[in-house]
Amino acid sequence: MKTSIDRRDFIKTGMAAGVAVALGPKILSAAPEKEKKIRIGIIGIGLRGTGHLEGLLQRGDVTVPAVCDIDPERFPIAQDLIVKAGQKKADVYQGSETAYKKLLGRGDLDGVLIAAPWLWHFPMALDAMKTGVPVATEVAGAASVQECWDLVEAHETTGTPFMFLENVCYRRDVMAVLNMIRQNLFGELIHCRCGYQHDLREVKFQPGAEFGEKGVHEARWRTEQAVKRNGDLYPSHGAGPVAMVLGINRGNRFVSLTSTATKSRGLHNYIVDHGGENHPNAKIAFALGDVVTTLIRCANGESVLVTHDTNLPRPYSLGFYVHGTRGIWNHDGDRIYFEGRSPEAHVWEKDEAYLRQYDHPLWKKHESKAEGAGHGGMDFFVLNAFVECLKRKQPFPIDVYDAAAWKCITPLSEHSIAEGGEPQEFPDFTRGTWIRRTPVFALGEEY
């Protein structure tokens, strides 16, 4: 207990969210503690957790002394990576669904990273905060609005820092556009678009059109969400980066949304195509509409269109789109236009030269380290932010209020759809402090 109390004291003086308000960009370049390696435990070493393990091991400043999973087959893979990185084998926590609590209780961890299936993010994060271990969770929508409040309250009660690992906030083109916005190329922002438009049918099903008990990896637990829920199940890859652009929770906030879902055809068709019409899964009536479209109103008068489109054939696109009073960027088509700057009025330019010219300082500095990291380098940056903040005792750039605002899009969109499109109000998880909270995301070149 001593360790975790000490940690909580340090956290409260250095990293609690309230302190962030008073901190300007300058502190971001404060020197990290020398020598000491950051000790990070990982709960969930499936495909995603193993990816993060590799990312952490590639750094020279992190050790991974503890890993936890319910599937014993994952440990040899993890240990092999750890040993090859020149580190001691990790302690293993396994055998029950609550084994992770023992990992949290070790007392020597500087942070814990949660990459378990969606439904575990919440209880694990809560327990981590209660135990005083700074925690980062993978992304997913929330099960309920209350869950978001509970995360916020756990953070505020315990003072334990929470980070949401939304890697797309660090996508190179999105960060270049953020850089352009900060240099006022777009004027005042008016409307943004984004979404998760990703044909996941081969992820949601095993060969033979199986999932759930007969599935592995995400097919084991992710697909059942589509059986039972109709809403934007995975909003933050789009809404997160756009929230950073719009200063959500930091001078702006999400006020309300409406959601519309189409009929559900894609998953059923896939089962019939790959398992035949007599396959037992062909009887399932999936709740999830194939395309869920959500419109968010913001306190400063902008609107955001968020799309969830994962059941139909389509090329991948997060559909980023930023429209301001002086310019517009449409990632679909790789196009950009600035009034008075683009050579021809009313005519798009290719965005490539702008994205290069306004490459974000973070990417300029860390490009070589990001190369080869997961998801086009984004994973490097999100882990880098987690680790560097732990080292520097600085607030996380994607915090519990961000997580709550983005995750709660899921239950709010479910409610709106269930009520025929009725608008749903976002809770103000910041309890009014969004008015004076200032941006902290990607202000410098360090993390």
Next chain:
Amino acid sequence: MKTSIDRRDFIKTGMAAGVAVALGPKILSAAPEKEKKIRIGIIGIGLRGTGHLEGLLQRGDVTVPAVCDIDPERFPIAQDLIVKAGQKKADVYQGSETAYKKLLGRGDLDGVLIAAPWLWHFPMALDAMKTGVPVATEVAGAASVQECWDLVEAHETTGTPFMFLENVCYRRDVMAVLNMIRQNLFGELIHCRCGYQHDLREVKFQPGAEFGEKGVHEARWRTEQAVKRNGDLYPSHGAGPVAMVLGINRGNRFVSLTSTATKSRGLHNYIVDHGGENHPNAKIAFALGDVVTTLIRCANGESVLVTHDTNLPRPYSLGFYVHGTRGIWNHDGDRIYFEGRSPEAHVWEKDEAYLRQYDHPLWKKHESKAEGAGHGGMDFFVLNAFVECLKRKQPFPIDVYDAAAWKCITPLSEHSIAEGGEPQEFPDFTRGTWIRRTPVFALGEEY
């Protein structure tokens, strides 16, 4: 009166909407009446009406014996065109806002085309139907839902055919995609997108940032809509073609919508940029949000995103996008993808080859005539449909029920925005007959 009663009888037996239900594609190739030229009057010969006049005069089968406008300066331009086309000067109706009624009462017109300012479409169309003159109006949103009902009731009561001149229904790429849909390349349709994304600031303002009394052309009457109304003011260029694709009013219908508007900045900024911050117009608080985003739910489970974006700098795009269970087309980026047909899974193809291969029979047949016609040839087709239906005594392919459903997006979106995004139900203007009405749009190669 005799003439118009005769006409109404012919209309009732040949052209009334109810008859359309029983008519298959075959009748569309019925031979037109020989010899007789179709006599069309035009109300409103501003820029748009003059464009239509030119289009009609280029045909060999139409005379324009009557034109009407409130602005005497427009007549010499029109007469010059008419004389150059080898026709007699038209009779002129002018001098008062109700002069058009005299044009309608001539008794010798086969049809009338209305291209007056938006607010005149409704009373003029109503009077035309009451007088028994088949009428086509230019496009615009409705002032109210009741106005849409009144149009429908005037049509049903009088039996006079009504056509809505939505030229974008005939856009070449949109028609090619319609052709692909009818050949089942897209599978079952799930989600469509469209909109009017057109920087109209130079249309809404004269040099010196003037409009209204000090404006000419559309600046004289269109801009005031943006002063007073907040909604999708101009929905049909997007929603019309998509409605054809989805079979709206013909086996499907628009059920409800939600709308979201952003803050209004673009028009004010334009005034300040071009007239200075002390310009009297800089004091105007424009009601119209810069980007209005509307989501429509359809009876068959599809959703449609409609965007209205006319106040900000941006390249023109109607943003067409069609997503089905087997394929997807995104005009932004000129991209298309069909599962199992596109060479690489999850990878877009350029749409060009498909658009050429599936060029609609109408375009194949009339390409040379359409060349040089307004709006990339679309204007040829919409006028051609009007004239050919008059000649053949066939139902118009874009009728009063289509007009009502598309135009009423405007007041419904206003209501939704005013109520914070509350969903609004579409009236069923077909009174339930959408279930058995079958498509008539662009079934053949004639019109």
